[in-house]
Amino acid sequence: MTANNAFTALMAHMHEAVALSQISGLLGWDQETTMARGSANQRAEWQSALQATLHAKRTDPKVGEWLAAIDPADLEPVEAANIRVISREFERQSRVPTDLAREIARVTSAAQGEWAEARAAGDFAAFQGTLAKVVDLRRQEAAALADGGDLYDALLGEYEPGMRAAELDQLFAGLRRGLVDLRERIGESRVEIPDLKGKFSQDQQMLIARELADAFGYDWKRGRLDLAVHPFSSGSGDDVRITTRVAEQDPFNCFYSTIHEVGHAVYEQNIAPRHGLTVLGTGASMGIHESQSRIFENQLGRSRAFTGFLFRRMQAVFGDFGMADAETFYQMVNKLRRGYIRTEADEVQYNLHVLLRYDLERSLMDGSLDVADLQDAWNQRFEQDFGFAVDSVQNGVLQDVHWPVGLIGYFPTYTLGNIYAGELYAALRADQPDLDTDLAKGDTTHAVAWLKQKIHVHGGAFEPIELIQNAVGHAPSEAPLLSYITQKFSDIYQL
Ligand code: ZN
Numbered sequence: 001m002t003a004n005n006a007f008t009a010l011m012a013h014m015h016e017a018v019a020l021s022q023i024s025g026l027l028g029w030d031q032e033t034t035m036a037r038g039s040a041n042q043r044a045e046w047q048s049a050l051q052a053t054l055h056a057k058r059t060d061p062k063v064g065e066w067l068a069a070i071d072p073a074d075l076e077p078v079e080a081a082n083i084r085v086i087s088r089e090f091e092r093q094s095r096v097p098t099d100l101a102r103e104i105a106r107v108t109s110a111a112q113g114e115w116a117e118a119r120a121a122g123d124f125a126a127f128q129g130t131l132a133k134v135v136d137l138r139r140q141e142a143a144a145l146a147d148g149g150d151l152y153d154a155l156l157g158e159y160e161p162g163m164r165a166a167e168l169d170q171l172f173a174g175l176r177r178g179l180v181d182l183r184e185r186i187g188e189s190r191v192e193i194p195d196l197k198g199k200f201s202q203d204q205q206m207l208i209a210r211e212l213a214d215a216f217g218y219d220w221k222r223g224r225l226d227l228a229v230h231p232f233s234s235g236s237g238d239d240v241r242i243t244t245r246v247a248e249q250d251p252f253n254c255f256y257s258t259i260h261e262v263g264h265a266v267y268e269q270n271i272a273p274r275h276g277l278t279v280l281g282t283g284a285s286m287g288i289h290e291s292q293s294r295i296f297e298n299q300l301g302r303s304r305a306f307t308g309f310l311f312r313r314m315q316a317v318f319g320d321f322g323m324a325d326a327e328t329f330y331q332m333v334n335k336l337r338r339g340y341i342r343t344e345a346d347e348v349q350y351n352l353h354v355l356l357r358y359d360l361e362r363s364l365m366d367g368s369l370d371v372a373d374l375q376d377a378w379n380q381r382f383e384q385d386f387g388f389a390v391d392s393v394q395n396g397v398l399q400d401v402h403w404p405v406g407l408i409g410y411f412p413t414y415t416l417g418n419i420y421a422g423e424l425y426a427a428l429r430a431d432q433p434d435l436d437t438d439l440a441k442g443d444t445t446h447a448v449a450w451l452k453q454k455i456h457v458h459g460g461a462f463e464p465i466e467l468i469q470n471a472v473g474h475a476p477s478e479a480p481l482l483s484y485i486t487q488k489f490s491d492i493y494q495l
Contacts, residue, residue, distance in 0.1 A: 006069035007079065011278070013066075014086060017057045018277050022236065024050045029234045029241055033226040055101075059093045078280070081461040085279045088161065095144050104137045108406040115404035124375045124393045131403060132371040135364050138408050142365065152365045155409030159286040160416060162463045165362060168412050171419055175478040176355050180385055182486055183348055186336055187387065189493035193335045197322055200251040204317050208251070209244055209258040211313060216262045216296055217448040218242070219269050231257040233264040237276045240268045252333060255310070256297055263296030264289055266448060270456030280460040286410065288464050290417025291424060292451065298347055299425040299484065300447060304330045305439035313442070331492055338388060340395035347485055351418055352385045357400070357411040365408065420468055422481025424451065427472040 024047060031043055067087055072080050111130050118127035139151060146154035152165045206225075213225060223235075228243035235241050242261040246254045267283055275281040283289040300306055304327075311329040314321060323329045336346050342353035360377055363369035369377055378397040379390045390396040402410055428450050429435055438446055454471035468476045489495070 006066040010066040032228045111404045119398040159413050171478045178482045186493045191493045193331045199248045202246045205246050205251050205254045213262050215442045218262045233261040236268045236282045240265045259301040260293045260297040263293035267292040270452045271459040272457045275459040284460050285464040286413035287416035291420035295421040305436040309442035351415045354415040356381050361408050423472045423476050426480040
């Protein structure tokens with residue numbers, strides 16, 4: 001077998017694996033949007049058959065033989081990037097013993113239901129044993145992956161290739177201090193911002209949601225918008241779907257969820273066609289993905305300029321909805337609220353929620369924190385950073401599904417995404433002095449074209465840090481994000 005034949009055979013093999021995994025994604029989309037509840041058991045069988053097929057394909061010994069026959073020096077950069085990603089995945093999958101992988105799948109799948117029950121009952125103790133089991137299994141997996149290295153890094157690498165916890169600690173320390181300080185100063189501000197009142201019909205909200213997707217460059221010819229309980233986007237290439245939700249009293253939930261998911265979706269839609277149905281045909285990492293959804297949602301979507309456009313569109317669709325002017329509307333969209341829930345948090349407090357989880361899960365992994373003490377540790381840290389106490393376990397340690405399903409090492413990618421977004425936004429502003437003029441018209445064409453060229457087209461061809469470095473000219477730091485947030489909210493709250 002020549003190196004050339006091996007490369008061609010490997011790419012054909014992976015082409016099928018990627019296609020199958022996209023089909024699995026589509027089944028997941030269907031399950032969350034249109035599938036009847038009674039079909040759930042049959043759907044689980046389909047998914048498990050597909051996953052077994054996929055696993056067999058990805059760990060096929062032939063993949064190892066092809067990889068061994070290929071000399072990366074013979075390859076052009078995109079081919080080499082394909083091999084880099086395929087090798088990494090193959091190595092990860094091969095290192096974890098099959099029995100352990102099966103046990104993790106079994107325990108985390110059952111844990112979801114147990115978590116939901118314990119959450120409904122407000123009883124952490126009822127879930128503690130299962131969570132301890134999940135943590136223990138993931139530690140075993142990390143040990144298999146780490147090969148003597150850091151356990152947390154081994155899990156983090158699955159979501160953010162090339163990133164290490166030691167680097168995260170540096171990025172996060174200054175951010176936490178800065179945000180807690182800002183939150184405290186805002187608490188002393190005398191500026192009073194009104195709340196939105198009234199009811200906003202589903203049809204009218206969906207009309208504006210579609211306009212917002214248009215405004216941010218979503219390609220309807222290769223996608224669609226549906227309702228889901230928890231909004232998400234799914235798919236890659238020519239089939240990228242988004243979902244949103246509607247609450248009559250809170251149209252911003254619908255609008256900003258939509259913009260967020262459009263950020264994920266436009267990223268996928270803009271990946272260069274040559275990466276389609278290869279392992280590079282999707283985003284570079286969870287952090288890079290989140291940077292796109294967050295820059296769409298916050299830096300662009302919650303800007304003074306863009307909210308001016310949204311204010312006019314809401315007036316046109318809903319008539320007078322009790323908001324005095326565009327400036328009050330801008331303040332209201334960005335208003336800080338006391339809250340327990342990560343997914344509902346504003347730009348100032350959101351990362352504090354994430355950093356709390358990051359520090360706790362690191363301690364769980366290095367053994368310095370016991371699951372039995374997790375609830376206390378959570379509550380203590382929450383009060384320190386947010387300035388008030390957790391009132392219930394639903395609003396505390398049991399609020400997210402991540403740990404129950406075994407996602408450890410995933411949380412930091414949310415804040416990393418915000419840090420990347422901070423860097424990209426600073427560079428975008430420097431390159432496009434007229435950005436606000438565009439945004440005030442609801443026009444993101446130039447901004448999205450910039451992101452497309454710097455980030456989107458490359459898909460997974462670069463490591464996350466390399467991608468950001470190429471885009472902004474230096475290694476990422478938390479400073480641009482912190483200064484953007486500080487300036488924005490110091491202005492709104494007249495600090
Ligand atoms: Zn997201």
